[in-house]
Amino acid sequence: MSVWRRNMKVFIDTNVILDVLAQREPFFRDSARVWKLVEKGYLKGYLSATSLTDIFFILKKHLGQDGAYENLGKLMLVFGVVSVAEADIKRARKLGLRDFEDALQLTCARKVAVDFLITRNKQDYPMEAAETITPTEFLIKCQQRDKTIPAK
Numbered sequence: 469m470s471v472w473r474r475n476m477k478v479f480i481d482t483n484v485i486l487d488v489l490a491q492r493e494p495f496f497r498d499s500a501r502v503w504k505l506v507e508k509g510y511l512k513g514y515l516s517a518t519s520l521t522d523i524f525f526i527l528k529k530h531l532g533q534d535g536a537y538e539n540l541g542k543l544m545l546v547f548g549v550v551s552v553a554e555a556d557i558k559r560a561r562k563l564g565l566r567d568f569e570d571a572l573q574l575t576c577a578r579k580v581a582v583d584f585l586i587t588r589n590k591q592d593y594p595m596e597a598a599e600t601i602t603p604t605e606f607l608i609k610c611q612q613r614d615k616t617i618p619a620k
């Protein structure tokens with residue numbers, strides 16, 4: 469189990485980012501708080517390059533191309549982007565997870581040696597994965613370990 473420290477590295481799954489951008493309830497609030505912790509420099513947050521393409525595709529349908537590009541730019545200002553290469557695809561494939569996208573997310577998280585993989589779909593990741601945690605669980609852990617972390 470990772471020990472809380474400032475500037476911890478976290479990998480944010482696509483569903484958490486979409487919760488914020490689409491303000492999906494009941495997940496929006498805690499997902500947005502995790503985003504804010506990255507934005508304010510308490511954490512170093514990462515997304516996979518494939519998450520960005522997925523997010524862009526979804527946003528383009530709802531906001532048009534200009535709106536999708538605007539949001540993509542905002543994401544890239546806040547989060548580091550983990551590239552995906554052929555070797556990563558091969559590693560992900562060898563994991564044998566039911567969902568290849570989750571396997572690739574896990575491979576990217578391991579590539580940058582994160583402390584936590586933050587997702588709403590913990591059940592989709594193997595138990596031996598980097599510590600997989602929901603936004604709500606992560607925020608509780610943060611508050612327990614560092615009282616200076618903003619509660620909201």
